[in-house]
Amino acid sequence: MRLVMDGGTKELVADPKSVKVNKTTGTGMDIEWKDGHRSSYSFVFLRDACPCALCQEERDKDGRQPGDSLKPVAGALPIFKALARPTEVEPVGKYGIRFTWNDGHQHGIYSWEFLREWCPCQDCRNRRMMNASAGDKKPN
Numbered sequence: 001m002r003l004v005m006d007g008g009t010k011e012l013v014a015d016p017k018s019v020k021v022n023k024t025t026g027t028g029m030d031i032e033w034k035d036g037h038r039s040s041y042s043f044v045f046l047r048d049a050c051p052c053a054l055c056q057e058e059r060d061k062d063g064r065q066p067g068d069s070l071k072p073v074a075g076a077l078p079i080f081k082a083l084a085r086p087t088e089v090e091p092v093g094k095y096g097i098r099f100t101w102n103d104g105h106q107h108g109i110y111s112w113e114f115l116r117e118w119c120p121c122q123d124c125r126n127r128r129m130m131n132a133s134a135g136d137k138k139p140n
């Protein structure tokens, strides 16, 4: 597979056919999978989907799924948060990709499997909703 990042291309062997990280424009990451499926993730989505234990725990508390943004607390003033952007992006072997975020957070390693599972496109959202309502076991 081909990982295209600002200033270089790296050849990797993994499930995605190609991964494009639009770090300079800040638009997000596009993945084309070997089966032809395409996924586009905004950086905000990816930050909210951070798979590290800490972020998982916080999401569990609020009943959020990976990629769901924090629900505003009723009556509370909105806290200004800079839009999530990665300051560094690096491949993690064949396994996935790691982002260092502009808020300093850097513990999440996004495996290709995880990214495919939480693809934000409408088809995959529908599939996850069907799985959830059918009472299938949830991922993780």
Ligand SMILES: [Zn+2]
Pocket (backbone or CB within 6 Å): 050, 051, 052, 053, 054, 055, 056, 105, 107, 108
């Ligand atoms: Zn995290």
Ligand SMILES: [Zn+2]
Pocket (backbone or CB within 6 Å): 037, 038, 039, 119, 120, 121, 122, 123, 124, 125
């Ligand atoms: Zn999808």
